[in-house]
Amino acid sequence: MPLELTAARADPALLDLPWSVPLADWPADRLAALPRGISRHTVRFVRVSNRVLAIKEIKVDLARREYAMLRNLERMDLPCVEPFGVVSGRQTPDGQPLDACLLTRHLQYSLPYRALYSQSLRPDTAQRLIDALAVLLVRLHLAGFWWGDVSLSNTLFRRDAGAFAAYLVDAETGELRATLSTGQREHDLEIARVNIAGELMDLDAGGYLEDVADPIEVSERIVDRYRSLWLALTESERFETGDRWRVEERIRRLNDLGFDIDELAMSTDLDGTTIQIQPKVVDAGHHSRRLLRLTGLDVEENQARRLLNDLDSYRAATDRQNESEELVAHDWLVSVYEPTIRAVPRELAGKLPDYARPVFLRIVSTLEVTGTFKLRKQELAEQGYDPARTDDPIYFDAAKEGRYERLDPPLHQRIIGGGERL
Numbered sequence: 001m002p003l004e005l006t007a008a009r010a011d012p013a014l015l016d017l018p019w020s021v022p023l024a025d026w027p028a029d030r031l032a033a034l035p036r037g038i039s040r041h042t043v044r045f046v047r048v049s050n051r052v053l054a055i056k057e058i059k060v061d062l063a064r065r066e067y068a069m070l071r072n073l074e075r076m077d078l079p080c081v082e083p084f085g086v087v088s089g090r091q092t093p094d095g096q097p098l099d100a101c102l103l104t105r106h107l108q109y110s111l112p113y114r115a116l117y118s119q120s121l122r123p124d125t126a127q128r129l130i131d132a133l134a135v136l137l138v139r140l141h142l143a144g145f146w147w148g149d150v151s152l153s154n155t156l157f158r159r160d161a162g163a164f165a166a167y168l169v170d171a172e173t174g175e176l177r178a179t180l181s182t183g184q185r186e187h188d189l190e191i192a193r194v195n196i197a198g199e200l201m202d203l204d205a206g207g208y209l210e211d212v213a214d215p216i217e218v219s220e221r222i223v224d225r226y227r228s229l230w231l232a233l234t235e236s237e238r239f240e241t242g243d244r245w246r247v248e249e250r251i252r253r254l255n256d257l258g259f260d261i262d263e264l265a266m267s268t269d270l271d272g273t274t275i276q277i278q279p280k281v282v283d284a285g286h287h288s289r290r291l292l293r294l295t296g297l298d299v300e301e302n303q304a305r306r307l308l309n310d311l312d313s314y315r316a317a318t319d320r321q322n323e324s325e326e327l328v329a330h331d332w333l334v335s336v337y338e339p340t341i342r343a344v345p346r347e348l349a350g351k352l353p354d355y356a357r358p359v360f361l362r363i364v365s366t367l368e369v370t371g372t373f374k375l376r377k378q379e380l381a382e383q384g385y386d387p388a389r390t391d392d393p394i395y396f397d398a399a400k401e402g403r404y405e406r407l408d409p410p411l412h413q414r415i416i417g418g419g420e421r422l
């Protein structure tokens with residue numbers, strides 16, 4: 001059977017990998033040594049044309065199904081690993097068939113939960129991981145995705161300003177529906193609770209959980225967190241027509257939780273004395289979208305929340321509450337953010353995690369937004385960091401120099417050509 005490769009962006013370099021060898025026996029010089037969670041299937045990381053791919057050896061029908069599922073989740077803008085392709089038709093030189101491989105892009109700066117502690121897992125770290133997982137689960141459920149195997153092992157975590165952002169890594173058991181029933185959501189939640197309790201007991205038995213923590217008690221947190229977030233996002237509220245401010249208040253509460261309302265159902269009773277509101281479509285990423293719109297900085301939600309707080313205090317301290325937010329944000333970027341980043345001493349810059357520094361900064365005076373204040377990203381994404389395609393100044397994090405450099409066409413060429421390392 002010939003080797004078959006299905007991929008959205010097929011890369012011929014993939015054909016050079018040793019597909020006729022079982023994944024567990026691939027030579028070490030092909031592999032990237034990055035932290036990996038526990039799993040039934042063999043998973044390895046491989047560097048291919050400047051990117052790192054995660055390869056999972058798995059039956060062909062499962063590989064195709066998981067690939068298609070991840071593509072759907074990706075289209076819905078949900079936080080999950082990015083599917084790259086499926087390789088099937090593998091066989092050894094003497095004709096023995098080998099399982100197929102599912103290829104995903106390695107999620108940069110992410111860590112499996114077991115790599116998030118050096119000696120033992122502190123209860124508050126465990127809680128923060130669970131909080132991040134609860135947000136992920138709510139987002140998946142809002143989109144109609146039933147996971148079926150919710151666990152810390154099937155989640156990757158990125159540090160996010162003292163908290164974590166969670167990404168789905170294993171979609172093998174998942175199903176997509178138009179909407180999920182309460183029973184289906186509760187089923188997933190119960191799976192999550194049992195799996196997390198098991199994972200924590202496992203750490204406890206190995207002496208990796210701090211004594212004070214009770215695995216069962218800590219695992220209950222997923223249920224509380226999930227339920228309260230779900231309610232805050234979906235609950236319908238009724239109030240007197242005179243109390244209209246409560247609509248604004250509901251929107252603000254959702255914003256504080258990090259969500260935007262995309263669609264709000266509002267109705268009055270027959271005699272018009274009470275109003276009922278219910279969020280219909282909510283979108284995560286309120287703070288990161290706002291920061292991106294104002295400054296062009298693209299960071300995770302909690303980091304964005306912190307930077308926005310700083311921007312707000314700058315606005316108050318400079319007494320510019322009545323000026324356009326965009327203008328103040330631009331001044332903050334130039335007079336606070338950039339000098340701060342530049343001021344990080346070179347020897348310390350190396351200690352800052354890379355994800356804490358944007359690779360490119362593009363400074364814009366206005367940003368186009370939709371009617372619901374979402375950023376029109378498509379054109380920005382197309383222009384990327386190409387200085388030939390915009391007059392906006394673009395800066396590049398020249399890590400070697402320890403500062404941001406103005407990006408000009410020659411430097412852009414060097415970056416594209418791989419002459420400048422990112």
Ligand SMILES: Nc1ncnc2c1ncn2[C@@H]1O[C@H](COP(=O)(O)OP(=O)(O)OP(=O)(O)O)[C@@H](O)[C@H]1O
Binds near residue numbers: 081105106112
């Ligand atoms: N794209 C990726 N980026 C980073 N790490 C990844 C990626 N894909 C897989 N991994 C790592 O490999 C581990 C195993 O992957 P996965 O959970 O998909 O395997 P599995 O065998 O299906 O798991 P299970 O035993 O739950 O069925 C993950 O926990 C994660 O640490």
Ligand SMILES: [Mg+2]
Binds near residue numbers: 040153154170
């Ligand atoms: Mg798994």
